[in-house]
Amino acid sequence: xxxxxxxxxxxxxxxxxxxxxxxxxxxxxxxxxxxxxxxxxxxxxxxxxxxxxxxxxxxxxxxxxxxxxxxxxxxxxxxxxxxxxxxxxxxxxxxxxxxxxxxxxxxxxxxxxxxxxxxxxxxxxxxxxxxxxxxxxxxxxxxxxxxxxxxxxxxxxxxxxxxxxxxxxxxxxxx
Numbered sequence: 001x002x003x004x005x006x007x008x009x010x011x012x013x014x015x016x017x018x019x020x021x022x023x024x025x026x027x028x029x030x031x032x033x034x035x036x037x038x039x040x041x042x043x044x045x046x047x048x049x050x051x052x053x054x055x056x057x058x059x060x061x062x063x064x065x066x067x068x069x070x071x072x073x074x075x076x077x078x079x080x081x082x083x084x085x086x087x088x089x090x091x092x093x094x095x096x097x098x099x100x101x102x103x104x105x106x107x108x109x110x111x112x113x114x115x116x117x118x119x120x121x122x123x124x125x126x127x128x129x130x131x132x133x134x135x136x137x138x139x140x141x142x143x144x145x146x147x148x149x150x151x152x153x154x155x156x157x158x159x160x161x162x163x164x165x166x167x168x169x170x171x172x173x174x175x
Contacts, residue, residue: 004144006137008043011036011148014155017162026163030156037152044145047138054135061131065124068103072117075099 003009014020021029074081081097103120104112115123 004141006141008141008144008148011040011151011155013151014158017158021159021162026159026166029159030163033152033156033159037149037156040145040149040152044142044149047141047145051135051138051142054131054138058128058131058135061124061128064105065121065128068117068120068124071100071103072121075101075117 024032071081077099079099081099083095083097084092085095087093100117102114102116104114105120105123106112
């Protein structure tokens with residue numbers, strides 16, 4: 001069974017239901033297919049959470065990169081920078097910042113490190129590139145998963161209809 005580039009398996013399409021149903025009962029087959037759909041839905045929910053997280057991080061990284069670029073451009077002057085900075089979601093403070101050659105960046109897990117403006121710009125550009133690539137992969141995975149879920153739902157309907165036909169044929173009722 002082949003898979004997408006990140007290892008999500010492709011759902012098989014049941015072309016010939018009579019041939020496919022030679023190995024197992026309809027109930028067992030429908031149960032297995034339903035489990036597969038559940039697994040795909042779990043992966044889809046996981047990717048949706050990843051997409052939300054990345055869509056939240058990207059603007060923050062871009063904003064920080066722009067600020068570091070601005071500070072980098074001002075580092076040769078002695079002119080202080082007048083700014084408003086965010087203390088909390090709804091609280092801002094006025095500040096006068098002297099030109100500096102370094103910045104402090106939050107790395108996560110309550111860790112902050114000091115970088116030169118050049119290093120900070122490199123780091124943030126790298127993080128932005130990785131985040132954009134990750135977002136592209138997540139979106140591709142979501143499209144792939146939707147296709148696999150649809151394929152499995154079609155398979156379930158075909159096996160169910162096949163089972164109904166078989167039961168009618170056994171009981172002698174015509175369709």
